[in-house]
Amino acid sequence: MRSVQDGISFVFESTPERVPSAGGTVGSVHNPHFAAVESVDEAESLLLFRPSLPAVTAGCVMESIAVFVMDHRRREVPVELRSVELHYGRFVVSQQRPGPVEARRLALDVSYGREPIEVHLASGPGRAYELGPVTDDADGRAPAVVVWVARDRFHLVGSSELTRAVLIEIAGSVP
Numbered sequence: 001m002r003s004v005q006d007g008i009s010f011v012f013e014s015t016p017e018r019v020p021s022a023g024g025t026v027g028s029v030h031n032p033h034f035a036a037v038e039s040v041d042e043a044e045s046l047l048l049f050r051p052s053l054p055a056v057t058a059g060c061v062m063e064s065i066a067v068f069v070m071d072h073r074r075r076e077v078p079v080e081l082r083s084v085e086l087h088y089g090r091f092v093v094s095q096q097r098p099g100p101v102e103a104r105r106l107a108l109d110v111s112y113g114r115e116p117i118e119v120h121l122a123s124g125p126g127r128a129y130e131l132g133p134v135t136d137d138a139d140g141r142a143p144a145v146v147v148w149v150a151r152d153r154f155h156l157v158g159s160s161e162l163t164r165a166v167l168i169e170i171a172g173s174v175p
Contacts, residue, residue, distance in 0.1 A: 025088050031063065031070070034066035034067060035069045036066050037067060038124060040053065041174075042065075046065060046067045046079070047084060047097070048079055048080055049097045051056060051086060051095055051173050052095065052175050053093075054174045055173035055175075056172070056173035058169075060088040061089070062087070063087045063088060064087040065085070066085045066086070067083070067085075069082060078136075082096075083095075083096035090159055090162055091159035091161070091167065091170065092157070092158055092159070093147030093157050095153060095154070096154045097152055097153050098152070099115075100151060100156055101168060102154070103149040103150075103151075106145045106149070107124075107125070107149040107155075108125065108126070108127065112129050112147055113142050113143075114129070114132075119148065119168055119171070122173055123150035123174065124149045126146060126147050126148025126155075126171070127147055127148075128144075128145070128147075128148075128164045128168055129144060129145045130163065131161075131163050132159070135153065141154055144158065144160075145157070145167070147156045155169050155171065155173075157171045157174075
């Protein structure tokens with residue numbers, strides 16, 4: 001099944017649950033705070049939940065999976081506080097299981113940009129933020145972000161390239 005939005009053709013198909021060995025990197029950058037893993041099964045062994053993969057990926061393939069395991073002081077993060085990042089090149093999916101109250105707060109109260117719109121995904125309520133304007137600022141343009149709560153899980157999809165509309169479609173495909 002195909003859908004076209006913002007000039008991007010979406011193909012609805014299953015996403016592979018394994019990625020090529022990341023060699024200790026997250027995306028293309030070594031990050032000591034994350035454990036690079038090769039599969040969803042391996043990520044699940046470091047978390048208290050199984051990561052959910054988007055069915056819609058805007059033509060991108062999963063490049064890496066990383067689990068947040070070490071805080072800024074290089075202390076091990078307790079398993080119940082860990083998050084996972086699924087890197088797809090042009091966007092990232094982040095998931096955490098902080099419990100229903102904290103997941104709701106992160107999705108509906110915390111700001112991830114300017115002028116959010118409410119979104120109602122099949123898995124739960126959330127907010128979406130548009131991609132910021134191109135700028136000469138050292139930080140670059142603000143990413144487009146979609147955040148939502150699904151039961152006791154907090155989800156985030158972000159991109160510095162794809163629009164809010166595209167990210168909403170990706171987010172809506174995460175079970």
